Amino acid sequence: MSSLMKLVQTETRLFVRDPTSLIVGLVLPTLILVGLGAVPMLREPSPDMDGIRFIDYFMPSLIVMSVGVVGLTNLPSIMATYRERGILRRMRTTPMHPGNLLLAQLTVNLGAALAATVLVVATGRIVYGVPLPEHALGFTAAFILGIAAVFSIGMLVAALAPTTRAATGIASMLFMAVMFFGGVYLPRFMLPDAIARIGEYVPPGVQTLLDSWNGEAPAAAQLLAMGATAVVAGVLAARMFKWE
Amino acid sequence: MAFIEVEDLVKHYGSERAVDGVSFTVDEGEIFGILGPNGAGKTTTVECLEGLRTRDSGRVSVTGLDPERDGAELKQVLGIQLQESRLPDRLRVGEALDLYASFYKRPADTDRLIESLGLGGKRKTPFAKLSGGQQQRLSIALALVGNPRIAVLDELTTGLDPQARRDTWDLIEQVRDSGVTIILVTHFMDEAERLCDRLAVIDSGKVVALDTPAGLTARAGDEQRVRFRPSAPFADALLLDLPEVAEVTRTGPQMVVTGRGNLLQAVTSVLARNHIVAADLRVEQVSLEDAFVALTGKPLDN
Numbered sequence: 001m002s003s004l005m006k007l008v009q010t011e012t013r014l015f016v017r018d019p020t021s022l023i024v025g026l027v028l029p030t031l032i033l034v035g036l037g038a039v040p041m042l043r044e045p046s047p048d049m050d051g052i053r054f055i056d057y058f059m060p061s062l063i064v065m066s067v068g069v070v071g072l073t074n075l076p077s078i079m080a081t082y083r084e085r086g087i088l089r090r091m092r093t094t095p096m097h098p099g100n101l102l103l104a105q106l107t108v109n110l111g112a113a114l115a116a117t118v119l120v121v122a123t124g125r126i127v128y129g130v131p132l133p134e135h136a137l138g139f140t141a142a143f144i145l146g147i148a149a150v151f152s153i154g155m156l157v158a159a160l161a162p163t164t165r166a167a168t169g170i171a172s173m174l175f176m177a178v179m180f181f182g183g184v185y186l187p188r189f190m191l192p193d194a195i196a197r198i199g200e201y202v203p204p205g206v207q208t209l210l211d212s213w214n215g216e217a218p219a220a221a222q223l224l225a226m227g228a229t230a231v232v233a234g235v236l237a238a239r240m241f242k243w244e
Numbered sequence: 245m246a247f248i249e250v251e252d253l254v255k256h257y258g259s260e261r262a263v264d265g266v267s268f269t270v271d272e273g274e275i276f277g278i279l280g281p282n283g284a285g286k287t288t289t290v291e292c293l294e295g296l297r298t299r300d301s302g303r304v305s306v307t308g309l310d311p312e313r314d315g316a317e318l319k320q321v322l323g324i325q326l327q328e329s330r331l332p333d334r335l336r337v338g339e340a341l342d343l344y345a346s347f348y349k350r351p352a353d354t355d356r357l358i359e360s361l362g363l364g365g366k367r368k369t370p371f372a373k374l375s376g377g378q379q380q381r382l383s384i385a386l387a388l389v390g391n392p393r394i395a396v397l398d399e400l401t402t403g404l405d406p407q408a409r410r411d412t413w414d415l416i417e418q419v420r421d422s423g424v425t426i427i428l429v430t431h432f433m434d435e436a437e438r439l440c441d442r443l444a445v446i447d448s449g450k451v452v453a454l455d456t457p458a459g460l461t462a463r464a465g466d467e468q469r470v471r472f473r474p475s476a477p478f479a480d481a482l483l484l485d486l487p488e489v490a491e492v493t494r495t496g497p498q499m500v501v502t503g504r505g506n507l508l509q510a511v512t513s514v515l516a517r518n519h520i521v522a523a524d525l526r527v528e529q530v531s532l533e534d535a536f537v538a539l540t541g542k543p544l545d546n
Contacts, residue, residue, distance in 0.1 A: 010335070085332075093296065095348060
């Protein structure tokens with residue numbers, strides 16, 4: 001097995017062994033879906049939302065959550081811990097560049113975000129009959145760009161934060177902002193118009209997910225915003241990342 | 245060319261000269277100590293040698309490789325145990341060794357390594373559940389897992405209890421016996437005295453002495469002290485007349501005689517001739533610690 005594969009395998013084991021990352025990262029969005037689904041009113045078509053069921057309307061926000069939890073709480077705090085504990089430094093003493101550890105972490109966390117998303121979408125489909133995204137190509141593009149934007153921001157936090165505490169603190173604030181604009185705390189139809197408009201451009205782009213879900217092509221400007229965020233934050237993170 | 249050569253190494257941090265013209269050579273198969281107080285520039289010196297830091301000037305050659313130019317090649321033959329480097333809490337001993345072994349072209353047999361470091365029963369134990377001594381042994385194992393020709397061990401026994409320290413010392417001697425050249429960075433005298441074939445004493449970024457532990461001690465002079473409690477009073481002159489004796493001091497019932505040469509025999513034979521019994525007799529030789537104070541003008545543990 002190549003050393004990189006070995007690293008991915010090890011980091012996967014560590015992810016699975018940590019009950020917090022496993023529960024919060026993988027199953028929390030699904031638990032919330034099941035909780036909401038238990039309320040009969042939320043399973044009925046609502047006149048407030050042009051006759052759409054709340055549970056259908058809320059699915060993109062749960063995907064925002066799946067991506068946000070892993071990319072903004074797990075990823076930056078683990079990378080900052082690895083720096084603080086000298087794990088990256090120890091790897092610098094071996095023939096293996098510590099950049100590979102970063103790559104392995106990204107792989108594992110991407111896998112986790114993907115798994116959390118599949119779990120919540122599949123549960124919605126099977127248990128509550130929530131339809132799958134209608135515009136498959138648009139949804140795929142929106143999802144990939146959205147996840148790239150959130151993860152790049154997470155890596156930028158890991159690159160800049162001097163300590164694990166700082167990384168966790170900054171990332172939690174960003175996480176709450178992403179949740180708020182993504183309509184997780186308050187459904188977006190209840191948010192003021194201006195905030196909902198800003199939210200369309202906040203990663204991972206809840207509107208692009210919603211539009212493609214309902215069969216429309218996501219707005220190019222919004223997709224572009226996600227792509228640009230991913231590139232800018234990603235390049236900054238790569239340039240400013242400190243190994244010790 | 246020597247196995248490891250460091251010549252006129254200089255490294256600044258800002259305007260501070262952390263390493264100020266350090267030179268030494270290390271021969272293959274020896275345990276070479278770098279000794280000095282905290283902040284003397286020991287760690288920076290070895291980091292330049294390991295390729296973890298870029299030097300400002302000077303020449304470094306490790307088995308003919310330049311750490312800055314040939315970093316990748318050097319890392320295949322260099323095992324490094326860092327001061328205060330931990331592992332993820334939930335990573336198990338066996339997993340850590342397998343993972344790090346996969347980084348090297350010719351890794352050691354991890355099963356044998358685990359056994360020889362006394363971690364055989366701990367293969368499935370997560371890092372966080374290991375004792376301080378076990379964590380340190382794992383750290384040494386990781387430094388050895390690439391089958392290195394040279395191992396650099398930095399502040400190896402800091403924070404260990406006395407038994408764990410002695411066990412670690414035995415282990416280092418075994419490693420050397422297996423043919424690995426060792427550079428040992430330490431601020432502990434007893435450790436340097438026990439393990440090192442030769443020592444560089446570093447203070448304020450400079451090498452102030454380079455010698456064997458015995459050679460360093462000899463430099464500080466062959467002064468000795470004899471302490472005892474005499475069974476009967478007598479005049480200081482009785483001892484001061486001896487050519488070996490330089491000074492006699494009394495504190496309460498206790499006498500301290502300082503001098504050179506065959507001091508103990510000279511003192512005891514005079515006492516015996518005068519029918520005085522010396523109770524609680526002790527001889528104090530100059531230690532490496534005294535040598536350090538003589539060389540640098542300050543104690544090691546500051």
